[in-house]
Amino acid sequence: MSALNQALRAALAARQPLLAELHAQATDCYRLFHGSQEGAAGLTVDRYGRQLLVQSFHRPLEREALQALIDIYQESFAGSLLPVYNDRSQGNSRIDRSDPVYAAEPAALGELVGHEWGLNYRVRARHAGQDPLLFLDLRNARGWIRRHSAGRSVLNLFAYTCGVGLCAAAGGARRVVNLDFAEGNLAVGRENAALNPQLPEMQFVQSDYFPAIRQLAGLPIAQRRGQRLPHYPRLAAERFDLVFLDPPAWARSAFGTVDLLRDYQSLLKPALLATAEGGTLVCCNNLAKVDAEDWREQVLRCASKSGRPVREAEWLAPAGDFPSRDARPPLKTLILHL
Ligand SMILES: C[S@@+](CC[C@H](N)C(=O)[O-])C[C@H]1O[C@@H](n2cnc3c(N)ncnc32)[C@H](O)[C@@H]1O
Known part of the structure; x- marks a missing residue:
C-alpha cells in the first residue's frame, strides 16, 4: 500500500468515534484527511453531505493516486459519495478535466445540500470563489x-x-x-x-x-x-x-x-x-x-x-x-x- 493510502486509512480509522458522534448530531460535513498534520502536506479531503471534495494545494495529485484515494472513501461510505477534485496548486491550470478521473459527475457539481448541527447548507463544488462555501x-x-x-x-x-x-x-x-x-x-x-x-x-x-x-x-x-x-x-x-x-x-x-x-x-x-x-x-x-x-x-x-x-x-x-x-x-x- 502506498504511503499516502496508509495515511488516508489511518486518518479514517482515527476518526471513527468522531464521525459516529457527528452523524448522531445530524452533521455530514467534516474533514476526512488533514494532510499537513496527517502525512501529506498540501492535500485535504472533506465530506460535504454526499460530496467528497479532494483539494491539492502544493502540486496536482497523479490520476492513479486520486483514483486510489476515491476508492478508499467509496469503500468506507458504501459507494454513496460524489467525488470532486479541485487542484488549487496552480490556479487550477494543469488538470485535464476531460480525463474521467479528474472530471466530476454532473451530479457532484450540482446544487447539493450538506448538514451541520441539524441545519442545511448549500454545497457547490465549483463556483466563482476558490474556498468551499462552509469552513x-x-x-x-x-x-x-x-x-x-x-x-x-x-x-x-x-x-x-x-x-x-x-x-x-x-x-x-x-x-x-x-x-x-x-x-x-x-x-x-x-x-x-x-x-x-x-x-x-x-x-x-x-x-x-x-x-x-x-x-x-x-x-x-x-x-x-x-x-x-x-x-x-x-x-x-x-x-x-x-x-x-x-x-x-x-x-x-x-x-x-x-x-x-x-x-x-x-x-x-x-x-x-x-x-x-x-x-x-x-x-x-x-x-x-x-x-x-x-x-x-x-x-x-x-x-x-x-x-x-x-x-x-x-x-x-x-x-x-x-x-x-x-x-x-x-x-x-x-x-x-x-
Ligand atoms: C475567510 S471569510 C470569513 C469566514 C466567515 N467568518 C465564516 O463564518 O465562514 C472572509 C470574508 O470576509 C469578507 N471580506 C473581506 N474583506 C472585507 C471587508 N473589508 N469588508 C467586509 N467583508 C470583507 C469576504 O467577502 C469573505 O466573505
Whole structure:
C-alpha cells in the first residue's frame, strides 16, 4: 500500500468515534484527511453531505493516486459519495478535466445540500470563489454560537455564507445581522436561510467592514486626505449582545486593510465598542504564524486600552477532524466576556 493510502486509512480509522458522534448530531460535513498534520502536506479531503471534495494545494495529485484515494472513501461510505477534485496548486491550470478521473459527475457539481448541527447548507463544488462555501474548522465555533444565542442580538462580521448567523438564528437569537462586502457570498447566505425555512429571518448588510463597524460603534469614519470615499450604507450606532469577528488573513479595500499579522487591533477595537456592556465577543485569527499566546495578550491589551476590559477569556478549539500534532491549530478562537 502506498504511503499516502496508509495515511488516508489511518486518518479514517482515527476518526471513527468522531464521525459516529457527528452523524448522531445530524452533521455530514467534516474533514476526512488533514494532510499537513496527517502525512501529506498540501492535500485535504472533506465530506460535504454526499460530496467528497479532494483539494491539492502544493502540486496536482497523479490520476492513479486520486483514483486510489476515491476508492478508499467509496469503500468506507458504501459507494454513496460524489467525488470532486479541485487542484488549487496552480490556479487550477494543469488538470485535464476531460480525463474521467479528474472530471466530476454532473451530479457532484450540482446544487447539493450538506448538514451541520441539524441545519442545511448549500454545497457547490465549483463556483466563482476558490474556498468551499462552509469552513469546516469553524464548526465548533458555530456550535458554541448556537448554544449561546437565545434571546440575544447577534452581529456576524465577515459573514461569508452566514453559517454563524444561521446558528445564531437556530439558537433563538432575537436579532441576527450578517455583514460582508461580497454580494455573492451574502447571496449564498440567503440561500442557506431559504434552505432552513423554520428559522426566523436574518438581516444581511452588504458593506465594507470598516465604515460599517465604525458607524455601529459610534466612531467617525476616517477619510484619507484628498480622497473621496466610495459609497457605503448608513447604519445607526448599535451595540450587540454577541459579536462574531472572523476576518480573512489579509484584504485591502478603499476603507482600510485587514491584516491579521500586523494589525489585529484596528479590526478588534471597533468590534469591542459595538459589543454591549456585559456582552460577548468571539474573535478568530486563522494565520498559522501568529502565536496563540502572543495574540491573546494583544487582544486583552487592546480591550483594556479601548475601555472594554475582558472579564474572562476562553479558548475554543476546532474538533478532532482538524488534528494538530503540536496543539497549535492555525485557527485560534477566543471567547471574550466583557
Ligand atoms: C475567510 S471569510 C470569513 C469566514 C466567515 N467568518 C465564516 O463564518 O465562514 C472572509 C470574508 O470576509 C469578507 N471580506 C473581506 N474583506 C472585507 C471587508 N473589508 N469588508 C467586509 N467583508 C470583507 C469576504 O467577502 C469573505 O466573505
